[in-house]
Amino acid sequence: MNQRLRIGGSALNVLLLALLLGVVATNVLLAQFSITPQFPAIGTASISDYLGKDQKLKPVSGQSLLITGPAGAEVTLSVAVNGAGVQGVGRCNSTIASATTRAFSLQGTSRSLTASDFTGTRGIGISTSTENQGCIDDLAEKVTQGVGTIPAGRYSLDFTLNDARTGAVLATAQHVIEITSASVTEISMNLVSPANGEILNTTNNISFQFDAGEQGKLFVYEHSNPGQSAEDATRAGGLLVMEAPFTSRGSGTVSYIYPGPNSRRPLQVGRKYSWGIEVQIVGGGGQRQTRRSTLYSFTVSSNDPGYLSLLGMLNTIGDPVSSTFANLSSSGYTLALSASNPIYLDEGQGPRRIDITEVLTRLQDAARRGLTLKARVE
Numbered sequence: 001m002n003q004r005l006r007i008g009g010s011a012l013n014v015l016l017l018a019l020l021l022g023v024v025a026t027n028v029l030l031a032q033f034s035i036t037p038q039f040p041a042i043g044t045a046s047i048s049d050y051l052g053k054d055q056k057l058k059p060v061s062g063q064s065l066l067i068t069g070p071a072g073a074e075v076t077l078s079v080a081v082n083g084a085g086v087q088g089v090g091r092c093n094s095t096i097a098s099a100t101t102r103a104f105s106l107q108g109t110s111r112s113l114t115a116s117d118f119t120g121t122r123g124i125g126i127s128t129s130t131e132n133q134g135c136i137d138d139l140a141e142k143v144t145q146g147v148g149t150i151p152a153g154r155y156s157l158d159f160t161l162n163d164a165r166t167g168a169v170l171a172t173a174q175h176v177i178e179i180t181s182a183s184v185t186e187i188s189m190n191l192v193s194p195a196n197g198e199i200l201n202t203t204n205n206i207s208f209q210f211d212a213g214e215q216g217k218l219f220v221y222e223h224s225n226p227g228q229s230a231e232d233a234t235r236a237g238g239l240l241v242m243e244a245p246f247t248s249r250g251s252g253t254v255s256y257i258y259p260g261p262n263s264r265r266p267l268q269v270g271r272k273y274s275w276g277i278e279v280q281i282v283g284g285g286g287q288r289q290t291r292r293s294t295l296y297s298f299t300v301s302s303n304d305p306g307y308l309s310l311l312g313m314l315n316t317i318g319d320p321v322s323s324t325f326a327n328l329s330s331s332g333y334t335l336a337l338s339a340s341n342p343i344y345l346d347e348g349q350g351p352r353r354i355d356i357t358e359v360l361t362r363l364q365d366a367a368r369r370g371l372t373l374k375a376r377v378e
Helices: 002-031 133-144 305-316 321-330 356-368
Strands: 034-038 064-068 074-084 095-101 110-113 126-131 153-163 169-179 189-193 198-200 206-212 216-222 239-246 253-258 272-282 288-292 296-300 343-346 351-354
Touching (some): 064 074, 206 272, 343 356
Antiparallel strands (some): 064 110, 074 153, 095 126, 153 169, 189 206, 206 253, 216 239, 272 296
16 A cells, blocks of 8 residues: 555656656746836837827837747737826826737847838738727827927836747736827917908908917918818818918917918809918938917908998898708808899799898798798709
């Protein structure tokens, strides 16, 4: 019995020794892998270095990872970016983005991964990824406000190297970026006039006034239709009215008188326009970056006394006329009045030409009696 116990004990010891050796072998294998972030020291970082115009995160040039391990090992790499203590963009105080690569092999005993390895048809490529869209939207909003660099806070990049076949963790590493000061490239881009929603009664000698802390250009675009948004109207290829360069004065209001030498097309009565400015700042790596202001829209109307009187009466005549006119105006429609297009009224005995005063009187009477009006535009 004791012999059987000793034999059993010997078998158990052999099994335990095999398991122990297996653990030791695994630890030795793990020790053969490492991840070394090779990132330059960052005092401030430009948002546009990390965020594309399509509001998607992008790899950054000048940064790399050194992966070491046995030659030919098949691995995957996972990366998570986390924010903490981020100022002004609360939705970035969490996981900002994460990604896992497709399987790749080490070339020799090491492999240096750069931005090009994660993009393009010849790169390793990404298997899965997530993005905190709320955080990204907030950062993109900072760009529109003229903030050039990432807000102050602590940003950690956590790397995990896994065995591509078993999923076992082979190595981990962390790189922390501390943004400790306010943006050195924050700029002032304040539009003054024409104010957003303003109605101008002239097409000449219009003063565009704005504040800008850097040099750039002023742009004005015409809307192709009343319902077109300011963003769509001012895209490349739109109806460009004016594009005028300006030099920063450091502080104070800059003025530019339209039409001037940089006008491309005349302003027209009854049309809607949007304008803004773009400036150049020095971003990460010394590269110049473009920042765009918010957009203001205005319309141009006639200064004819009869036209102005018509506008006044339409706004004060009462509902449903006034509310309908207000709704159309807020949607971007403008009122055009031309003496070459007279108004006719058909009361069953053929059309009779009437003037605008009689039209308004009849509309006011109909509104007072609660009648429903149907209009047709030809």
